[in-house]
Amino acid sequence: MNAPTPKALLYRLAEADMVFWLMPPLIVLLIAGTLAQRWIGLWPAMDMFFGSFIIWAGPIPLPGAYILLGILSLNLTLKFLLKSDWRLQKSGIVLSHLGALILLIGGLITAITARESYMLIPEGQETPYIYSYTQRDLVVFEDQKPVLKLPFNNIKKWDFSALPFEISLQHVCKNCEILKRVETPDYDENINYQAMARFMALRSKPLEAQPENDLTGLQFTISGSDQDGIYIAFDGMPKPIEITAGGKNYTLIFGKTQRALPFSIALTDFVKDSYSGTDMARNYHSDIIVKDGDLEWPVRIKMNEPLRYKGYTFFQSSFEQGRNFETTILAVVENKGRVLPYIGTLIIGIGLLLHLLLTIYNRPKGTKT
Numbered sequence: 473m474n475a476p477t478p479k480a481l482l483y484r485l486a487e488a489d490m491v492f493w494l495m496p497p498l499i500v501l502l503i504a505g506t507l508a509q510r511w512i513g514l515w516p517a518m519d520m521f522f523g524s525f526i527i528w529a530g531p532i533p534l535p536g537a538y539i540l541l542g543i544l545s546l547n548l549t550l551k552f553l554l555k556s557d558w559r560l561q562k563s564g565i566v567l568s569h570l571g572a573l574i575l576l577i578g579g580l581i582t583a584i585t586a587r588e589s590y591m592l593i594p595e596g597q598e599t600p601y602i603y604s605y606t607q608r609d610l611v612v613f614e615d616q617k618p619v620l621k622l623p624f625n626n627i628k629k630w631d632f633s634a635l636p637f638e639i640s641l642q643h644v645c646k647n648c649e650i651l652k653r654v655e656t657p658d659y660d661e662n663i664n665y666q667a668m669a670r671f672m673a674l675r676s677k678p679l680e681a682q683p684e685n686d687l688t689g690l691q692f693t694i695s696g697s698d699q700d701g702i703y704i705a706f707d708g709m710p711k712p713i714e715i716t717a718g719g720k721n722y723t724l725i726f727g728k729t730q731r732a733l734p735f736s737i738a739l740t741d742f743v744k745d746s747y748s749g750t751d752m753a754r755n756y757h758s759d760i761i762v763k764d765g766d767l768e769w770p771v772r773i774k775m776n777e778p779l780r781y782k783g784y785t786f787f788q789s790s791f792e793q794g795r796n797f798e799t800t801i802l803a804v805v806e807n808k809g810r811v812l813p814y815i816g817t818l819i820i821g822i823g824l825l826l827h828l829l830l831t832i833y834n835r836p837k838g839t840k841t
Contacts, residue, residue, distance in 0.1 A: 482550055482554065483550075483554060483555075485543075485546060485547055485550050486547065486550035486551045486553075486554045486555050487547075487551075488551065490543070490544075490547040491544065491547065494540055494543060494544050494547070497535065497540055498537075498540050498541075498544075501521055501522075501527075501536075501537055501540065504521060505517050505518070505520070505521030505522055508520065508521060513680070513683060515605065515606055515683045515684075516683065521536070521537060522536075522537045523536075523537070523538070523583070524536035524537065524538065525538045525539050526539075538583075541576065541579070541580075544576065545573070545576045545577070545580065548569065548572055548573045548576060549573060551569065552566070552569045552570060552573055556569065560830070561830055561834060562827075563823075563826060563827075563830070564823045564824065564825070564826035564827025564828070564829075564830055565823065565827055566823070567819055567820075567822055567823030567826060568819075568820050568823035568824055568827070569823075570819055570823070571815075571816045571817065571818070571819030571820030571821075571822075571823055572816065572820060573816075574812055574815055574816035574819060575812070575813055575816035575817070575820075577809075577812060577816075578809045578810075578811075578812025578813045578815075578816060579809075579813075580809075581808060581809030581812065582807050582809045582810070585806075585807070585808045585809065586805065586806065586807040586808075586809070587604075587805075587806045588605060588803065588804070588805050588806075589602040589603055589604055589605065589731070589803075589804045589805075589806075590602065590603055590605060590684075590789060590801055590802065590803055590804060591603070591737065591786070591801070591802040591804050592799055592800075592801055593737060593738070593739040593758075593760070593799065593800050593802070594739065594797060594798070594799045595739050595740075595741065595742050595797070595798040595799065595800075596739065596740075597738065597739060598736050598737065598738035598739075598761075598763065599736060599737065600732045600733045600734075600735065600736035600737075601730050601731070601732055601733070602730070602731055602732075602733060602804045603728045603729065603730055603731075604728050604729040604730075604731075605683065605684040605728075606683045606684065607623065607624065607625060607728065607729040608623070608624035608625075608688050608707065608726065608727060608728055608729060609621055609622060609623055609624065609726070609727070609728075609729050609730075610622045610624070610630075610690075610705070610724065610725075610726045611724070611725050611726075612635065612722060612723070612724055613722065613723040613724075613725070614720055614721075614722055615720055615721055616723070619634070619635075620632075620634060620635065623729070624688060627641070627644060627690075635717075635722070636696065636717045636718040636720070637694055637695065637696035637697040637715070637717040637718075637722075638694070638695045638696050639692050639693070639694055640692060640693045640695070641690060641691075641692045642690075642691045642692055642693060642702070643674065643690065643691040644689075644690045644691075645674055645675070645676035645677075645688070645689055645690070646676075646679060646686055646688055647676065647677055647678065647679045647680060647686040647687055647688065648674040648675065648676065648677065648687045648688065648689040648706055649674070649675045649676070649677040649687075650672050650673070650674065650687070650706070651672070651673045651674075651675055652671065652672070652673070653665065653669065653670060653671055653672055653673045656673045656675075659673075663701075663702060664700065664701035664702065665701060665702050666694075666699055666700075666701035666702060666703050666713075667703055667704075667711070667713055668703075668704055668709065668710075668711070669691065669701070669702050669703050669704045672704060673691075673704070674689045674690070674691055674704055674706065686707075687706055687707050687708075688706065688707050689704060689705060689706030689707065689726070690704070690705055690706075690726065691703070691704045692704075692705075694715060696717060697715040697716060697717040697722075698715065698716040698717065699715045699716065703724075705724065705725075705726035706726065707726070707727050707728060708727060709726065709727070712724060712725045713725075733784065734764070734782060735762060735763060735764035735765075735781070735782065736762075736763045736764075737760050737761070737762055737763070737786075737802075738760060738761045738763060739758055739759070739760055739799075739800055740759045740760065740761060740770070741758075741759040742756070742757075742758050742759075742791060742798045742799070742800045743756060743757055743758075743759070744756040744791065744793070753791075755774075755775060756775065756788065756791060757772055757773060757774040757775070757788060758772070758773045758788060758800040758802070759771075759772050760772075760773060760779075762779070762781060764782075773786055773787070773788045773802065774788055775788045783806055783807070783808065783810075784804055784805070784806050785804070785805045785806075785807070785810070786802045786803070786804055787802060787803040787804075787805070788800070788802065788803075789801045789802055789803035
């Protein structure tokens with residue numbers, strides 16, 4: 473039996489029935505990924521089912537979303553280029569295929585470039601900073617100037633050779649439990665514990681269903697400074713680590729990856745509407761002021777009414793309230809391909825309308841509707 477030629481293979485991949493072969497595994501993938509969020513959390517489920525090339529069912533490799541959608545995109549592209557009927561009468565169908573292809577391209581750009589973060593703004597305060605849900609960094613400042621930024625997801629390649637002191641990692645936990653130092657089995661009063669490590673120790677525990685709830689931390693030894701000893705650092709630690717080496721002051725901060733927006737947002741008022749007789753939120757919104765250089769304007773962000781500005785979309789996600797404070801939590805999505813789905817949908821609509829009009833126009837005279 474002769475092997476198919478490259479041309480024959482291309483035309484086979486351009487056949488319309490490829491879509492029907494791909495739809496069942498894509499539907500199964502969608503259902504499995506949605507159900508898995510209940511047990512493993514949103515982000516792990518998205519990575520496993522929707523952000524991978526291969527899914528392992530035990531020892532058996534199965535195609536992930538990237539492979540299935542890649543084949544679907546290739547099928548639509550080849551069908552559009554090789555099998556489109558380029559006559560005026562079929563222009564509506566050709567436009568509809570083009571719109572579907574743009575939708576898939578938009579999805580690909582979103583999968584590659586979209587970044588999701590969050591913003592915390594206490595009432596009456598202003599900030600330009602957003603924070604990653606899942607990524608952490610160890611940042612080292614020299615006299616308040618950042619000189620080293622090390623991502624936690626690349627911890628095995630951390631290099632401290634640029635510093636005038638040495639850092640040696642002892643223990644790392646993706647999700648930590650905080651213990652009293654004196655209650656740990658390996659506690660030794662003769663060891664030189666420094667800063668918070670004098671009172672606290674970190675122990676690994678199972679990951680949370682939602683990665684943003686994990687308390688990531690590490691324990692390490694600093695030598696060659698004026699404050700040598702064992703230190704710990706973890707998400708949201710109340711005080712940074714400060715040491716002196718070579719006559720210069722250094723500050724070490726570990727926490728979720730932080731980025732600055734090209735503008736800032738101030739929270740003027742957070743309002744929560746509760747169900748009658750309960751403290752359960754029925755609705756809530758944030759009244760903010762967007763400040764971009766000399767420009768300022770007020771905006772209200774509601775649960776289903778986000779703010780879109782300069783490629784960023786701000787959703788009302790959650791909040792924190794106490795006796796004397798209110799803090800809004802905004803989900804921030806940066807998506808460079810967000811316009812393409814609108815363009816693709818518009819082209820599909822125009823194509824279907826054009827096809828309908830041409831079908832009516834080309835109907836033989838005397839045919840009843």
